[in-house]
Amino acid sequence: MTAITDRQQLAYIAGQAAEARVNVELETEGMLLNIGPQHPATHGTLRIVVQLDGEQVIAADPVCGYMHRGYEKLVEVRKYPQINTLVNRIDWLGHFANEVPFVLAAEQLMEIEAPERAQWIRTILFELSRIANIALFLGDMGVQLGALTPVFFAFRDREHVLNLMEAASGGRFHPNFNRIGGLKDDLPKGWIDETRQAMERIRRFCDELETLLMGNEIFEARTRGIGVIPPEIAQSYGLSGPNLRASGVDWDLRRDVPTPLAWQHVDWKVWTHPDGDSFARYWVRLQETREATRIVDQLLDGLPSGPIMAKVPRIIKVPEGEAWVSTENPLGEMGYYIVSKGDTGPFRVKIRSASFNNISILPWLLKGVYVPDIITILGSLYFILGDIDR
Amino acid sequence: MTAAALPLVHAAPTFALELAYWQETLIKVGVLLAVIPFGALVLGYVYLLKMMSHMQSRLGPMEAGPHGVLQLVADGVKFLQKEDIFPERADRFVFAAAPMIVLLGTFLVYVVVPAGPNLVIADLDVGIFFALGVASISVIGVLMAGWASASKYSLLGGLRSAGQLVAYELPLIFAVVGVAMQAGTLSLQGIVAYQAEGAIFGFDAIGLPLIIPQFVGFALFMISAQAELTQTPFDMPVAESELVGGYHVEYTGFRFLLFFMGEFGTAFALSAIAATLFLGGWYVPGIDPGTTLANVVGPIALFLKTMIVAFFIFWARISFPRFREDQLQGFAWKWLVQIALANVLLTGLFMELF
């Protein structure tokens, strides 16, 4: 924390306190501004009620629930294979990655394990969905800051990844490709070569953004020191994923938690950044995208052969028990706590989505910042509305 | 030097056609009315739609007319068809007047921009001073729009806009001061004449475009013009991702179209002024400013030079993220004003020394 205390975050708070004293003397009253629910910076229907003094935020209160679909209730009346369809709509940009922890949790309770090839393909598609998700962030952050061009590059190159997803699973956005015990299908012919080419493109895209956006002085001026989250605060709010790593916490579920997926077979690096500001969050995500392309490349090289489906009963009944499985999704830690009563459907599923925790820090983080910085911070925390509201 | 510039303008050839004052005025108003939409459309199509699209690896509009040339016309027609909505609590009169005032400023700038030895609506002696003065009128319109919309986003946009335009007025004017000092006149025709007659250390084939001695001034003028036009990286007053359009967020249809035309019309006007001040305006090397040919070639030359200047404005718009309001103010007051003052001082010193 000491490394960050002298940064702008505390200067803001001090400045805001001084400002507040002046306001008490002058008895001016703040302005309430509703950012959202229909606002371009909230990518969906998040509403943030901010109390402003001039352009400075005195208090911010995020209001979510405009897109609450009640998945935790819906899954209670569904069977396990049906739930798979639902959960990949939670974080709709990280589609495939949502399914994996759920399927793993069910497999854990049933004590079956998908064949190795299925686990590798799962890992590949998991990383592809990470790329598809984060690539959009990398471009969108530019739009939030007023630079129009990067987002078009992002859409251009992300398209190739979505095409791969479609070729493999039939769905660009909602693949629904996982089955309990494996995968629906094997990879189509020629897919591996195309994937390699797409990874090459993504790496070029990352280089492009590094020079176009991250090297820009204005971008640095707008993001450095903005929205600084110290590691202790980040952990107590349950921030995860790149947001936590940008605060210097070296924690990645892919590496640190034993998992049947194939990450431990490849050589890759967990990137962290000590600053904890918006720039760090951008930087970490950019590095992570590159790293994901490396993971995919290596996995393609070593892809084992074999079946893609384990022996599972025709009617899936999950034995009684409780299981918690979480994975490192594009947005952060996503996990399912499944309580089974031995039925064809779960008794209760608690969905722990990353954005919900990531956004809960906003009231603390937005205090004392200026209106344009709200946008920077919202953009850099990077949330998907479906992931907040579930 | 100063004295030499003036006779040239007054010795310019006259048309054989003699028109009554009212006829002349009518033609001038007609030309003016045509030039602004024309400029706005050309800039909008060439740079906003096409250049931006191609820089972003996409095609842009392709359907309306060949290569999409009529897209903006189609958009304009669409805007005219839209319902004219007044927000419930808006101050109706001010709300309606604001876009007119913004456009008025744009109109008046064109009055002094010369397109040829005779092709100027009014060759005022205080030309550049007048142009920069009336360009600021749009601030009032923007403030009115921001206030009268009765929307918090509009209000923030209007206030930001006012603060920004005031801050950048100063470096803009100081950037021009260097030019005026060197040319020894405030008249735009005079400045063009100075550039036409000048020579670069005795090499007089292309005259003396003031961008060469006044490069710092040119850079300052372009940066400040970017801010005056509220183009990225200085577009906080409109800031789509924060204020969702700022002062014009509540405007629809026809009134929004006026703002749009005002924005691009002013961009065209300021580019034309920059072309006149720094690139020699309508002057084309090799064509004697005293001939009728100059009146024919002049507008084309001015247009091309304007487009070159406008290219830089839009290039920056497409490439950069935007500043934060306080960073923008800091940039203006801490850097641009100082540099502009130093530029004026140096210009004065050089004029004394050489």
Next chain:
Amino acid sequence: MSSADTEQTAPDETEAAEEEAAPRDEAREALLAELTGLLGDAVVDSHIAPGRELWLRIDTAQWARAAEVLRQAGFTYFCFLSGIDWKPSPFGKSEGGSVAAPGAGEESGDTGAAADAEPEHGYTGGATRFQVFARLHSIKRGIGVILKADVPDDTLAVPSWTPVFAGANWHERETWEMFGIDFPGHPDLRNIYLPTEFEGHPLRKDFPLLSREVKPWPGIVDVEPMPEEEAGDAAAAEGAAEEGDTP
């Protein structure tokens, strides 16, 4: 004390503790011993799934203290907090009226009626209808723990974690509106997802999923009736279920 269930085969683990074939989890057992020492009598019950997870059931009165103690012990990462209603649903899975609710003989509709259906608790047991559960993780140690606490049936109140973990704020608001569990000590307990005027607590088992009540699940008509003998042995591994598992 329902300790380590023996039939566990953990999916291939990398931790050294899991390499041996015996389903023991020394790391988690050591952790359990340590936490029991720290928390004392606050630990009512515990459960270890080897290589997977450690469950602790905490005395409700000491719920907040447990959070503080665990935080001091290095469990600084707040993962989630939620609740569970252990009472079997009187509505079954709402797959058209024919499917009876498991364990609930009563009519659906009356929210208080299915009282004779006793709640069946999961790991670490329980004494009340509602439980709250939460997960904390220690990034330094690379291990997490799931905590549970009974929610007294009369007060429906559990001490708030918000003073200890700021992130618990939103999770407690969600649990409050979804289950009606009160969190004394929470700074502003108000709805987070639901509209302010919403009545009822949707995730309680006696809250009907109205869309299913109004119109039965259409998917049910496609499903062939379940053969009794097959339903009996669910573990029968016959046929790769590539096709047949999705109705």
